[in-house]
Each structure stands twice: as structure tokens, then as C-alpha cells.
Amino acid sequence: MTSRKTVLVLGGSSDIGRAAARAFAKAGYDVGLAGRDAAALEPDAADLRARYNIEASTLVFDVLDTASFDGFVAGLPALPDVVVSIIGLLGVQPNAESDLAHATTIMRSNYEGPSLILGLFAEKFLGRGNGTIVGVSSVAGDRGRASNYVYGSAKAGFSAFLSGLRARASRGGVHVVTVKPGFVRTKMTEGMKLIGPLTVDAPVVGDAILNAVEKKTDVVYVSGKWRLVMLIIKTLPEAVFKKLKF
Amino acid sequence: MTLVSGWGRFPVVDSEVLRPRSFEAVGEAVVTGSVARGNGRAYGDAAIGAVRTIGMTGFDRVRSFDSATGRIRLEAGVLLSDLIDTFGPRGFLPFVVPGTRFVSVGGAIAADVHGKNHHGEGGFGRYVDSILLRTGQGETIEISREQNSDAFFATVGGIGLTGIILEATMRLRPVETGWIRERVISAADLDAAMRALEAGDSATYSVAWIDCVARGNDLGRSLIYLGEHAAASELAEGADRFPVGKNPGLAVPIDLPSITLNRTSIRAFNELYYRMGARRAGGDHVVSLYPYFFPLDSIADWNRIYGRRGFLQHQCVIPERGARAVLADILDLVAKRGDASFLAVLKKLGHGDGLLSFPLPGYTLALDFPVKGDILNFLDEIDRLVVAAGGRLYLAKDARQSRATFEAGYPALARFNAIRKSLDPAQNIRSKLSQRLFDEV
Numbered sequence A: 001m002t003s004r005k006t007v008l009v010l011g012g013s014s015d016i017g018r019a020a021a022r023a024f025a026k027a028g029y030d031v032g033l034a035g036r037d038a039a040a041l042e043p044d045a046a047d048l049r050a051r052y053n054i055e056a057s058t059l060v061f062d063v064l065d066t067a068s069f070d071g072f073v074a075g076l077p078a079l080p081d082v083v084v085s086i087i088g089l090l091g092v093q094p095n096a097e098s099d100l101a102h103a104t105t106i107m108r109s110n111y112e113g114p115s116l117i118l119g120l121f122a123e124k125f126l127g128r129g130n131g132t133i134v135g136v137s138s139v140a141g142d143r144g145r146a147s148n149y150v151y152g153s154a155k156a157g158f159s160a161f162l163s164g165l166r167a168r169a170s171r172g173g174v175h176v177v178t179v180k181p182g183f184v185r186t187k188m189t190e191g192m193k194l195i196g197p198l199t200v201d202a203p204v205v206g207d208a209i210l211n212a213v214e215k216k217t218d219v220v221y222v223s224g225k226w227r228l229v230m231l232i233i234k235t236l237p238e239a240v241f242k243k244l245k246f
Numbered sequence B: 001m002t003l004v005s006g007w008g009r010f011p012v013v014d015s016e017v018l019r020p021r022s023f024e025a026v027g028e029a030v031v032t033g034s035v036a037r038g039n040g041r042a043y044g045d046a047a048i049g050a051v052r053t054i055g056m057t058g059f060d061r062v063r064s065f066d067s068a069t070g071r072i073r074l075e076a077g078v079l080l081s082d083l084i085d086t087f088g089p090r091g092f093l094p095f096v097v098p099g100t101r102f103v104s105v106g107g108a109i110a111a112d113v114h115g116k117n118h119h120g121e122g123g124f125g126r127y128v129d130s131i132l133l134r135t136g137q138g139e140t141i142e143i144s145r146e147q148n149s150d151a152f153f154a155t156v157g158g159i160g161l162t163g164i165i166l167e168a169t170m171r172l173r174p175v176e177t178g179w180i181r182e183r184v185i186s187a188a189d190l191d192a193a194m195r196a197l198e199a200g201d202s203a204t205y206s207v208a209w210i211d212c213v214a215r216g217n218d219l220g221r222s223l224i225y226l227g228e229h230a231a232a233s234e235l236a237e238g239a240d241r242f243p244v245g246k247n248p249g250l251a252v253p254i255d256l257p258s259i260t261l262n263r264t265s266i267r268a269f270n271e272l273y274y275r276m277g278a279r280r281a282g283g284d285h286v287v288s289l290y291p292y293f294f295p296l297d298s299i300a301d302w303n304r305i306y307g308r309r310g311f312l313q314h315q316c317v318i319p320e321r322g323a324r325a326v327l328a329d330i331l332d333l334v335a336k337r338g339d340a341s342f343l344a345v346l347k348k349l350g351h352g353d354g355l356l357s358f359p360l361p362g363y364t365l366a367l368d369f370p371v372k373g374d375i376l377n378f379l380d381e382i383d384r385l386v387v388a389a390g391g392r393l394y395l396a397k398d399a400r401q402s403r404a405t406f407e408a409g410y411p412a413l414a415r416f417n418a419i420r421k422s423l424d425p426a427q428n429i430r431s432k433l434s435q436r437l438f439d440e441v
């Protein structure tokens, strides 16, 4: 057994997941990478071991398979110090408007699954008396927009879950972080028109997550500019907002 | 289609850009007219596919690292900046680094890049033991000096034309610190500069920055920077063994109008630069590796200084014998013209390893010129001097040399072409550069 701290990254194969895993490994954490295809995560685990001389392992985790969650947590070799959920699915809004199955998958991937699994970890962490939970939500959850409200509403639900969990868990020594990246250059956003000055690279988000955990921040807008942008967007009266095209 | 260009932002051409996420997807992405692209630091058209450009920076994983020997296996998209930041603090640096750290391992192999230590330690390829190559024919092969050695020596310096480098195994240099013990020598003219570089042959690192506006008696006046890796015992009390590399903070936000760079502003800058350097000349001092190796990296997007039309870098190497006279002629033409870069780089090179590796024993001179007026004709004129002297131009910097200049400078070309043909009979791998300089029309 090492005395190093451990982090479990749910959604380890995403660009932000890889970046977060690197940030934690660099800081000396042992890392568990969880995703649907554990074999596909092995090269990333090897990368972490080679770079930072830490332990890295891979685990199978499917956010839509909520029935497996109890078994997943029970089956962990040890309860991690930090658990980070990077899981999310942007989906295709126009499809989600008519295809209920697609809308359901977006909602479940962004709200139901991440909330349930982090809630489960919170219970364990509260039992132990410490731990940190990180949920990567989105600025899209701050206000529903015509162009992506299926995704946005699920993120809104997730953000609300995290803030409630934070209020409750903080009394038991457990810290909850909500991360709201704005535009991030990743495979999810590839080909989309992103606004340059408001866009960051995945490693910036990875570092921000680590930083929030170590500094015990509650809510992080990865680029400070987003806090202002979303403040404006949130305060626009509905009558004005519904006329805007975005 | 997307408009793509190299670091010099000239030429700007159409090519479809793909960023595959797996090695299988790389294979599937190759159509006739494809070439790999690393971090796009080649100046001209080397990293632009004739039809399709395959971006490789997503492949940034380290496969394994042996902290006893410094042997590392990694994917081709890992940037040298990443390697330095990750393994520097663990006591290892790349053996060879170019003047910017924002290049990928694949790009560094494909250009067989040279650093300030080429005269003594050779190029990037010398420290590469083996390469996993995806050929244009669709095979994935492991190549090394022993195994498929033809393909290996064609790939090192082969400017992407033998196929797509997926992974490489190489050796890193053990270092005690991330600091360099530097000595600055001021040289009043070209002769003094060449003598100082000659004397600096025994130094691990050496390079000269030439003031290429200076004329007459001052022609070739320069500052020579010699460097050695500093031992831990040479560091100031309490200094970190490894300095922190800051990300480029200051960025050039817009394309500056080309008027900013004129005779007067360049002359003023150079005068200041030379005097400041000359004041530091003499004794040794210890500097962080970042400003020592990568002086330009502190300003992001500095290529925009040259304005919207972009700029050209002209980098030639002249064989040692007779180099002095040719360099003087070139510098004289450049000084008379007066719109070249503030600073030119002069350095000694040794033998190159790959068939198309740029270095040969002699002096290399690198100059930047904004794209305007009759610059293309002017550079053709310089090329004639280079060719007559038995020299050549660096493909990773080139955007405009003629076929004749290229063919005269690279005598191993026929052999290279034969190997390329055997790896890729249909010639699926083609860049804008290869269309310009290699491929049958």
C-alpha cells in the first residue's frame, strides 16, 4: 500500500478526463480511470505511470447502467480520496426534439447517471468522514437555450444536485466541487464554431479541477470571463431572451 | 476544404484537415495526397497535404519510460515542450531541441531537426532508436538502424514523405539541472563571428545572432552564445534545480501592418540588441533553459509581426570550405536590401544522418523576410550563390525554392525516391511541398 492520495476519474477517456487525470497524477495522486471500455483506457494509464511514476489502473463503468453502480462502488479495491465525474453527452439537439430515445440518453448521461453515482460516493465519503466529489457540469445549465436545451436542462439538474449535495455533505467533512467549463477544444466540440477568447484547451480544465479540489472551491467557471457572460445571460428578462438567437 | 498554411503563413492553400483519434483511423484517413502534420511549425508547405492534412497532435501519450537509461517510447504527437516539462524535473531532457519547443516528436524526426549542438552531437534523429511507421501503402512497420534501415534513414529527415510516424523510441539526455551556463562573445564582424564559432566547437551548444542590417566594416557583427548544462553545484543558493517554463503570456493580438518593420525600426532594435549583448559578454552566467533555447517562445503568435501576407525564412547551409566568402556575399546583398529580419542566425553544423537531412558540415544562415515586392526574385538570386557553393536549403523552412535548387542540393535524392517508391508505389503520401519539388508532374 502506498500512502499517496487517490483519485477516481469517471469518464477517463474524454479529453477533459485525460487532462484531469494528468493533473492529479502530476500532483502525485494514484489514478483510477473508469470508462465503458477499460482496455481502451490502458494506454492512458500507461502514459500516467510512465510520466509521473505513480500507480494507475483502469475500471469498467457505464453511466447508463445505473443498476451496476452499487456493485461498482463495492468492488473498488479502496475508496478513493477524490472522485471526479467528467461524463457528459452533448447529443444533437434537433434529433432530440423528435427522437425520445436520443433525448432520454442525453438526459440520463448528463443528469441521472452522474448524480446517482456521485450521490453514492457521497454516502461512502460521509461514512468515512472525508473525501472530495467533483462534478463537471456546464455553463449550458445556467439557462436553457433554444439551441441546446435538452443537454442544458440535464446539466441544470446536475448543477442543482451538486449544490444541494454540497450543502448537506459539507457538514460531514465532504467537499463538493461544481465545475462549469465554457467552450473547451475537445473531440466533443470539434468542428463547432467556438468563440476564441472564451475557449480553453482541456489541460486548462484539468488544472482547474485539481486546483479547486486542493483549494476547496465550490463552483469553478474555468475561464473567469464565463462568470460574467453567464451573469448577463441569466439576468436577461425572458421576454428579451426568447428573441435572441443562440 | 480549409485554408491552411505553415508558421510563415505563406503560402495559404486549400487542404482538408482531419484529426484521427486512433491509429486505425489514421490508416483510414490516408487517401492519395495525404501528409502528416505535427504542430505546424514548419514555415512553408511541408506539413500541408496535397489533398488532405492529417493532424497528429492528439496522439500525445507516453508509452513507457525507463528512468535508469532515459529510454522513452512515445506517440508522435507529443510536443517537446511537454517532454521538457514532464521529464526535466525527473532529470532528463531531449538531446536535441530546435529554436522553439512547440514542435512534435513526429515533426522533429521528419525534419531531423538540429539544435545548437549539431556540430558536436548531431541531429534529433541520432537519438531515435526506432519508429513505428504507417506507410502510404497501408502497412505498419517498425523501422530502425538494423531493421528496415533503408526506410529508417529515409524517414529521419524525410519530411513526412515516407509515411506517417505513429510512435518512436528515443533516448533522453540525463541532466543534473534545467539551467545552462552561458557565455556571450561579441564579434565585430563576420570573420570574428566565424572564428568564435570555430573556437566554440568544443562547447556543447553554440550559435551566433547576426545583425544583418550592419554593413561595411560591421558586416556580420554578431553575438555568439556558448552553453553547457549547469551542474547542481553551479546553481545559486536556494535555486530550484528545474526552472518553470512559463506558457507564452504576451501574444501578438493582430497582424501588424508591415510598415512596423522597416529599416529604421530594425536598425534601432539591432543596435540596442547588440549593445545589450555586448555588455553581458565575457564571464559565464547561468540562465534557465527556456530563454536559452527558445528565445522566441515567450511571445505567442510572433509570426503575426510580419503582417497578414506572411513571411519567408531562408535557411541555407554552406560547406565549410569557402563558406566565408559566400556568407559575406549573401549578407552584403541582405544588408543592402535592408528588410530582412532583425536578427539572423549563424551556426555550425555537422553531418546529417537521414538521406534528406538538411545538415552538412559547414555554416548555416537563417534569415526572415516579409512577403512583399520582389522578394521571390531576390531569394532566387541568393539561391544561385548557395548552389554554386555546393550548399542547400532547409525543407522545413522552405516555401519557394525551385526544383533545380533542391535537386542540386540533395545528392541522395535518387536513393530517397527509390525507397519512397518501394514504401508507397501509388505515391499516396504527397504534400504541397512534394508536389512542388519531388513528384512527377
Ligand SMILES: Cc1cc2nc3c(=O)[nH]c(=O)nc-3n(C[C@H](O)[C@H](O)[C@H](O)COP(=O)(O)OP(=O)(O)OC[C@H]3O[C@@H](n4cnc5c(N)ncnc54)[C@H](O)[C@@H]3O)c2cc1C
Pocket: B007, B035, B036, B037, B038, B039, B040, B041, B042, B043, B046, B047, B048, B056, B076, B077, B097, B098, B099, B100, B102, B103, B104, B105, B106, B107, B108, B110, B111, B112, B113, B114, B115, B159, B160, B161, B163, B164, B165, B166, B296, B396, B397, B431
Ligand atoms: C521559431 C522557430 C524556430 C525553429 N528553430 C529550428 C531550429 O533551430 N532547428 C530546426 O531544425 N528547425 C527549427 N524550426 C523548424 C521546426 O523545428 C521544424 O519545422 C519541425 O519539423 C516542426 O515540427 P512540427 O511538429 O511543428 O511539424 P510540422 O510543421 O507540422 O511538420 C513538419 C514536417 O514533419 C512532417 N511530420 C509531422 N508530424 C509527422 C508524423 N507524425 N509523421 C510523419 N511526418 C510528420 C510533416 O509532414 C512536415 O513535413 C523552427 C521553427 C520555428 C517556428
